[in-house]
Amino acid sequence: MFDDLPDDVPRLETLRTWHAMWVTRIDAKLAQARQREAEQARAAAAREERRPDWLLDYGQNRAGTPTAVHVGDCRMAGGRAQGVSVEVARQALAGGVAACTLCRPDTELGMLDP
The missing domain is CATH 1.10.287 (Helix Hairpins)
Structure with missing residues (x-):
């Protein structure tokens, strides 16, 4: 062969x-x-x-007020995002911090307004 x-x-x-x-x-x-x-x-x-379950995004100023709440694996979370507990994420959303429009942590946490 x-x-x-x-x-x-x-x-x-x-x-x-x-x-x-x-x-x-x-x-x-x-x-x-x-x-x-x-x-x-x-x-x-x-x-x-x-990887944390929830993130607070601080935008340009980590010491300042959070700018958004994210689910832990959200691609839109910035480099200054910090992992937080579910209680802190709920408090931030209830306190007026914006929910990310991509990962929708407010939906995940059941906190949508009627």
Whole structure:
């Protein structure tokens, strides 16, 4: 079937050595890729565990008044958003802090006006 290989022992040994070297390199690269993927999966799981259920977004001034309430995984929450408890999120919404129009924390908390 594959009769294109040389017939003599020295050239066959050379080919075998060459291909064994490549298999070793491929195996090493494959192990690195698997390790990198496992580390990324562990890091993602750790980030998921640390994600709060509710966020208060402070806009440009973290020490100031919150500008919006978000569900914990909302993409619209800014870099200055802080994780808060459900009670603090409810108080902020009741106190007039805006609910994010994308994640709708007021709906999630059952606080919509009739």
